[in-house]
Amino acid sequence: MSDLSKLIADTRATLSRIASDFSPAVFASSLAAEDMVLTDLILKGGYDIGIFSLETGRLHKETLDMLDKVKAHYGYDIALFKPQAEAVEAYVAQHGLNAFYDSIEMRKECCRIRKVEPLGRALSGNKAWVTGQRRAQAATRSSLMVEEDDPAHFMTKFNPLADWSEEDVWNYIRENKVPYNALHDQGYPSIGCEPCTRAIQPGEDVRAGRWWWENPESKECGLHVVDGKLIRIKSVAA
Numbered sequence: 001m002s003d004l005s006k007l008i009a010d011t012r013a014t015l016s017r018i019a020s021d022f023s024p025a026v027f028a029s030s031l032a033a034e035d036m037v038l039t040d041l042i043l044k045g046g047y048d049i050g051i052f053s054l055e056t057g058r059l060h061k062e063t064l065d066m067l068d069k070v071k072a073h074y075g076y077d078i079a080l081f082k083p084q085a086e087a088v089e090a091y092v093a094q095h096g097l098n099a100f101y102d103s104i105e106m107r108k109e110c111c112r113i114r115k116v117e118p119l120g121r122a123l124s125g126n127k128a129w130v131t132g133q134r135r136a137q138a139a140t141r142s143s144l145m146v147e148e149d150d151p152a153h154f155m156t157k158f159n160p161l162a163d164w165s166e167e168d169v170w171n172y173i174r175e176n177k178v179p180y181n182a183l184h185d186q187g188y189p190s191i192g193c194e195p196c197t198r199a200i201q202p203g204e205d206v207r208a209g210r211w212w213w214e215n216p217e218s219k220e221c222g223l224h225v226v227d228g229k230l231i232r233i234k235s236v237a238a
Contacts, residue, residue, distance in 0.1 A: 004168055011038075012045060014146060014160040015130075019047040022128035022156055026050040028119065029078060031066040032191045033169050033180050034132035034161055040178045043074045049130060052079040052122050056114040057088065058193035062182045069179040081118040088113060098195060104214060107196075114193070120153065128156040134164050137190065137207055166206060 015038075018025050027042060027049050029035040042049050053067070070078055091099070091113055100107035123129050135144045150157040161169070166189070173180055183191050187199030189206040198209040 004171055007164055007168055008041070008172070010163070011041060011160045014158060015041060015045060015047045015049065018128055018130060018158055018160075019049055022158075023048060024050070024126045025128040025130060025158075026052055026123065026126050027130040028122065029053045030132065030191065031063050031070075031078075031181060032132070033173060033184055033189075034134060034164070036066075036178050036180050037164075037169055037172050038130065038132050038160065039070065039074070040172075040176055043076055050079065051076070052081055054115050054118050054122070055080045055082045056118075056193050057083060058114065058195060060183060060191065060194045060197075063191060066179070066181055073179050079122075081122040083114045083118055087117070100196065101213065107211065107214070123153050123155065126155060128158060129153070130158045130160065132161055133159045134161050134166075134169075136165050 025048075027035075027038060029039060029051055031053055039051060041047075042051065055064075067078055067080075070076055091110060095102075095106060095109075100110040129150070133144055144159055144162045146159055146162045148157045148159070172178065181188075181191055187201075188197060188209060189200060190210050191197055192210055196211055198212055200206070200209045
């Protein structure tokens with residue numbers, strides 16, 4: 001068995017356990033490469049895990065196009081969760097449309113409104129959630145585990161691709177003809193909101209294009225943080 005074959009088998013086993021032991025469970029997809037690997041595995045495997053995405057209102061057209069690509073390829077409609085219009089309007093009125101460039105605090109508040117709060121609604125009523133995070137993505141994710149406690153949402157969180165490398169992700173996509181975001185062919189290995197994401201230069205870290213004006217240690221939007229600390233508590237299966 002090749003290394004990729006073993007990774008796939010291990011990931012399928014994790015997804016199967018999530019569906020059987022942690023139902024109801026949902027997968028939070030950013031519609032980027034890693035998450036398309038999980039989408040392919042979940043939908044082709046028939047695992048009872050719902051898929052949703054956070055439509056922040058500032059996404060690239062190419063990212064939104066992925067919704068139609070998933071529908072055409074798999075016959076599946078990804079559920080969308082959007083920020084509360086009143087909160088967005090209040091932020092823009094008080095600070096300006098692009099105030100997230102002004103400070104880390106303003107950027108994190110924008111992320112809270114557009115991503116963290118909608119995530120809470122998306123996860124409500126579920127026992128576990130799944131992400132496409134990998135250890136190799138960033139310094140902030142180097143200690144990532146496949147299974148973790150998420151005390152912020154009172155549930156278990158799974159990162160089935162924690163052990164996968166960038167090469168593993170793309171080998172899977174090519175071998176299985178998985179649809180992917182067109183921005184990946186334009187120098188965007190990591191994709192978030194349009195004003196907070198840029199293409200990277202050869203040799204740069206894969207997440208160098210995310211919030212490029214900040215230090216690597218602060219480059220998280222808050223989806224995986226509790227009280228300023230990344231969630232890294234090993235879960236005890238129920």
